[in-house]
Amino acid sequence: MRHFLTLADFSKEELLEMIDLAVKIKAQTKQRQFVPYMEHQTLGMIFEKSSTRTRVSFETGIYQLGGIGLFLSANDIQLGRGEPMKDTARVISRMVDMVMIRTFEQSKLEEFAAYSKVPVINGLTDSYHPVQLMTDYLTMMEFGKADNPVCAYVGDGNNMAHSWLMLASKLGFELRIATPKGYECDPEIVSQAQAFAKESGATLIFGNDPVEAVKGCDVVTTDTWVSMGQEDEKEIRLKAFDGYMVDEAMMAHAKPDAIFLHCLPAYRGYEVSEETFEKHADVIFTEAENRLHAQKGIMVWLDQHRSEELGIRN
Ligand code: CP
Ligand code: NVA
16 A cells, blocks of 8 residues: 655656646636545544644645545544554544654654555654655746756755655755755665665755855755754754855845745744745745645545555546
8 A cells, every 4th residue: 555654655757646636636726626536535634743734734635625634633632642653543544544644753654654554644754744845846846947956955954855855866856955064864864865866867965055055056945943843952953053044145146036945834034034035925825835735636646546456446
């Protein structure tokens, strides 16, 4: 059974199939045409961390597909009181048709998936945020930046950086990552991406100079310097990331028509300046909206594959 745990598990063709579905379903939605691709299906949504976009987009998305979303905060279900992940998986996946999880370690998500009877989607872990990157690619397409782009990620070598690495190395474009020393990407994920890049022809460049990374690029992106679960490190991180704010001086090194992406929430005055954020607000909030559409593409793709495996025609 196919789960959506990391982009590493998919071929370029499969990722583009999901994006094609997202484009089609977005166009239908804009026509107020709500095609019931997943009629009567339930999406269980387990959250061990906070969320605005992921919750609203998945819940709205499954509803627009003819199904219903169940918001399950870890604090409110027995998982939060110590019921094992594998038992939670075996219970919930017998009742719902698909599960989305936002949690800490990728291994917790993998454990759930290993025990699940239905497809599982990664709604963010400490290691990856793959639904966000599918969204970002859809947004790049809409703003004319998906054709052999040069992209620069400036900031923390975190779940967003790792997912950018997966997207670039699978689809075959150039990605430059600039992180402060000590905040680089996970070396295991880097070597996995490098192996994919050999096949796809992607160029992956790593360094500690944000201006160098941004020079002449088409897409600039960043993420918070303090991810969920790192609140205790806030003070030390803010010092370490000094000089990494994406502002107009930094953007001046990119192509004049470069776009700026941010997965949100954004912390102005830290990873991005107020001016740069507001200048690119149209792209950023289209990106936020695209969570809804990209994830519908992913859910429908997974559901169609599940039906094929079960020998059921939709
Ligand atoms: N970008 C993103 O995943 O936002 P939320 O944390 O609000 O879901
Ligand atoms: N890196 C951030 C992304 C939030 C959407 C975090 O994990 O908190």
